[in-house]
Amino acid sequence: MKISTNIVAGAAGALLLNVIHELARKNIKDAPRVNELGEEGVVKISEAMGVKPPTGNKLYASTLAYDFVGNAFYYSAVGKGKSKNIWLRGLGLGLTAGIGAIALPKKIGLDDQPVNHSKLTQVLTVAWYTLGGLAAAAAAELLKESPSNGESE
Structure with a gap:
């Protein structure tokens, strides 16, 4: 897949x-507060x-x-690699990011309570x-080129 296609697919996952x-x-009492982790990271x-770190709405928006x-x-x-593995890569990327989001904050000096x-x-x-990883996989699947247009399987 082209780099631009991969970035669009990645953006779809990030947006979701x-x-x-x-x-x-x-809306959910026990929802993760990843924004709080991000804000702490931006400040540090x-x-x-x-x-000087941003504050208020500027901190929220930059985070x-x-x-x-x-x-x-x-x-x-x-989108890197064989097309037949897009869904497995999406699943793997998502699981890895999610596990990292709960396991890494304390190790890098952030308050892990939000997650x-x-x-x-x-x-x-x-x-x-x-879900973000799977959304990226879905977008990559929709955007991929047909084999006749040069995509390698």
């Missing part, structure tokens, strides 16, 4: 993930770079943008990242 996170955090990175771009590039890997405050929160975190 962000929409789910935003809707759920406003800004401070480490000697830059959402960084999260979208990072996830889009991550999920864009779904680990209950078993339901952990399950939802993994489930939503997995």
Whole structure:
């Protein structure tokens, strides 16, 4: 698949993930608060770079943008390799991202409570990242070129 197609597929997965996170955090008591992790990360990175971190709506918006771009590039890997494995790659990328989202924050110096405050929160975190990976796979499947147009199977 072309790089641009992979990025579009990745963006589809990232978009679905962000929409789910935003809707759920406003409506489900034990929903993961990935935005809080992201905001803490933006503040720490800004401070480490000697830059005044954004606050309020600017912090929220920049975190959402960084999260979208990072996830889009991550999920864009779904289109690399043989087309017959797109769905397995989407599943694997999603599961890996979800497990990483609950396992890594504390290890990198972030408060892990937003994704680990209950078993339901952990399950939802993994489930939503997995849905993002599968959405990227679905988009890649829809966007892939036909074999006659040069795609390698």
